[in-house]
Amino acid sequence: xxxxxxxxxxxxxxxxxxxxxxxxxxxxxxxxxxxxxxxxxxxxxxxxxxxxxxxxxxxxxxxxxxxxxxxxxxxxxxxxxxxxxxxxxxxxxxxxxxxxxxxxxxxxxxxxxxxxxxxxxxxxxxxxxxxxxxxxxxxxxxxx
Amino acid sequence: xxxxxxxxxxxxxxxxxxxxxxxxxxxxxxxxxxxxxxxxxxxxxxxxxxxxxxxxxxxxxxxxxxxxxxxxxxxxxxxxxxxxxxxxxxxxxxxxxxxxxxxxxxxxxxxxxxxxxxxxxxxxxxxxxxxxxxxxxxxxxxxxxxxxxxxxxxxxxxxxxxxxxxxxxxxxxxxxxxxxxxxxxxxxxxxxxxxxxxxxxxxxxxxxxxxxxxxxxxxxxxxxxxxxxxxxxxxxxxxxxxxxxxxxxxxxxxxxxxxxxxxxxxxxxxxxxxxxxxxxxxxxxxxx
Numbered sequence: 001x002x003x004x005x006x007x008x009x010x011x012x013x014x015x016x017x018x019x020x021x022x023x024x025x026x027x028x029x030x031x032x033x034x035x036x037x038x039x040x041x042x043x044x045x046x047x048x049x050x051x052x053x054x055x056x057x058x059x060x061x062x063x064x065x066x067x068x069x070x071x072x073x074x075x076x077x078x079x080x081x082x083x084x085x086x087x088x089x090x091x092x093x094x095x096x097x098x099x100x101x102x103x104x105x106x107x108x109x110x111x112x113x114x115x116x117x118x119x120x121x122x123x124x125x126x127x128x129x130x131x132x133x134x135x136x137x138x139x140x141x142x143x144x
Numbered sequence: 145x146x147x148x149x150x151x152x153x154x155x156x157x158x159x160x161x162x163x164x165x166x167x168x169x170x171x172x173x174x175x176x177x178x179x180x181x182x183x184x185x186x187x188x189x190x191x192x193x194x195x196x197x198x199x200x201x202x203x204x205x206x207x208x209x210x211x212x213x214x215x216x217x218x219x220x221x222x223x224x225x226x227x228x229x230x231x232x233x234x235x236x237x238x239x240x241x242x243x244x245x246x247x248x249x250x251x252x253x254x255x256x257x258x259x260x261x262x263x264x265x266x267x268x269x270x271x272x273x274x275x276x277x278x279x280x281x282x283x284x285x286x287x288x289x290x291x292x293x294x295x296x297x298x299x300x301x302x303x304x305x306x307x308x309x310x311x312x313x314x315x316x317x318x319x320x321x322x323x324x325x326x327x328x329x330x331x332x333x334x335x336x337x338x339x340x341x342x343x344x345x346x347x348x349x350x351x352x353x354x355x356x357x358x359x360x361x362x363x364x365x366x367x368x369x370x371x372x373x374x375x376x377x378x379x380x381x382x383x384x385x386x387x388x389x390x391x392x393x394x395x396x397x398x399x400x401x402x403x404x405x406x407x408x409x410x411x412x413x414x415x416x417x418x419x420x421x422x423x424x425x426x427x428x429x430x431x432x
Contacts, residue, residue, distance in 0.1 A: 011192050013288055013373055015185035031353055044200065045353035046362060071363065073196045080192050082366075 003038045003077050005057040010065065010081040017086050018054075018063065025054040025079060027072050036074055043074040047083060049125045051133050064089045066133040068126055089137030092130050101127035148416070151409035155402055162398035168231065169391035176320070176384035182286065183317055183377040190374045197333075197363050204356050210303035211364045214332050219254040221276055221298065221307040222246060223330070225314035225375055226264035227383040228281060235315065235323065235386035236263040242325045243313045247271070256307060258297065260376065276301060283380045291373035298372070299365055302331045312372070317381035321389060324382075330371055333364060 008025055010018035027034045028050020034043075052065040069084035104124035108117070201207050224243045226236045240263070247255055257273035259265040262280050269275075277297050282290045301307045310331040316324040352359065 009188075009192065011189040013186060013189050013291075013370055014182070016188040029353055041351055043351040043353065044196070044359060046359065071193075071196060071359070071366075073199070080196060082189065082193050082196060 006036075006038045006040075006076070007078045008054050008081070009079070010052070010067075010083060010086055012070075012083050012086050017065065017083075017088065020054070020063075021057045022054040023057050025052070027052055027074075027079070027081065028067055029072070034072075034074075036079055039076050040074050040079075042076070043072075045072050045074075046070075047072055047081070049122070049129055051129060051136075052081065052086070064133050064136045066092060066130050068129070087130065087133070089133045092134040092137070094131065094134050097127045097130040097134065100124075101131065148409060148413055151405060151412065155405045155409065158398050158401050158405065162395055162402070165391045165394040165398060169388055169395060172232075172384050172388035172391060176381060176388055179286075179377070179381035179384050180317065183374075183381040186370075186374055186377050190370050193363070193367055193370050197360075197367050200356065200360060200363060203350060204360065207360060208357070209360055209364055211299060211331060211333055211368070215305070215308045217250075217253060217308040219256065219307045220250055221256045221258060221301060221310045223258045223260060223294070223298065223310065223312040223314075223372070223375075224264040224268060225283070225312065225379040226259075226261040226267075227379075227387075228262045228283060230263070231390065232383055232387035233390035235383055235390075236261075238323070238325060239313060239315055240264070240267045242327060243267075246311060246313060246327055256301075258294070260294065261379075276307075283376060283383070286373070286376045286380055288369075288373060291376055292369050295365065295369040295372045298330060299368055312375050314375045314379040315382040315386075316378045317385060320385045323386060328371070328375070330368060333367065 005021050005023050008018060008020055008022045009016070023038065025036045027036060027045075028048050030046040030048040033050065034045070047067055047070040049068050050066075052067045053062055055062050066087045066089070067081070067083045067085070070086075071082045073080045073082075100123055104120050104127060107120040108124065222243060224239065226239050230236065243264075255273060256276050257268040257271075258276045258278070259268045260279045261283055265278050265280055277294070279290065279294060298310050302310055309329065312326075312328045312330050314326060314328075316326050318324040
């Protein structure tokens, strides 16, 4: 029989962010978003830049995290996220992300030959994800 | 014969010292709490990445990677992590002694040093070691980027065949009173493959989103980074713990010295009074 929930562990080199029993999770894999339900086949992937969402077993509450790089290991009853950087929605510094976004956009728009195109693109992506996740938090806070 | 004034001066100076050591103790305690929290918070990641790496390696038939290659050891790199400053008991000298032991055990091989912390740098310099780099003033605020830089130096040297083994010498944070000196072999990554063989992890078929070799290639450097970061965090927590205990006993010592001095001073004072009385009495007696 398939389990009806699994354990989701999110750790970064600095701390453990999450250890919870959840019924569903969406992981930003390097090759695209992955939806994980209990009893998923064992899987190992690199993570991209994206948003991690999970629904806990207890309530209907969902958790949103901005995840940047790392690895994920999926087993039928446990998912381990080894993120390089992971930030819960409420901890994201929106003003800093806005500034980073503006900076990256300016760099990309300038199309100057001396700038590191890839780096600017990545930092833009990071800023966008942070903003996207942060917005979820403010929305859920204003109408619970 | 010391006069009353001399005693007063000495007591005052010891009191000043005691105030300083007490303040240092409180500072160390506050920093320890923070450092300890960080060190503990970093442990789950270190644990998990070791586990994931182990299971990935166990599933690869013949893992090939520059960081896994073992060569006859001719040149070793030693990362020595100490504190930046003294006044922390035997913390630094214990680590350096451990490093010396390692050097002696590897006599005849070429040894390259990579000091982290001022005490370590000064010591290794005096030993006349060649440096692969030096990191000073990084432990007060341990950053992941520093760990990444150090581990990049280390892995690059190893992958290019410049060195054949990498060790880290540091003090692990066990508890406030019991530091635990460790010599850890950072590279080649070998112990984990042995462990995996012993554990015989369940051989389930994995879906690999990326090629196994690619994942291994990404996981291994990360694993080394994590090890370096862990060493740094542990070392900084252990340093604060050592300083706290050292300052605690220094404060206690100062208290004892003050007590002894006060006792002595009172005796001298009383002797002087007694002498004065005798003088007055005998003077009065002679005039009478």
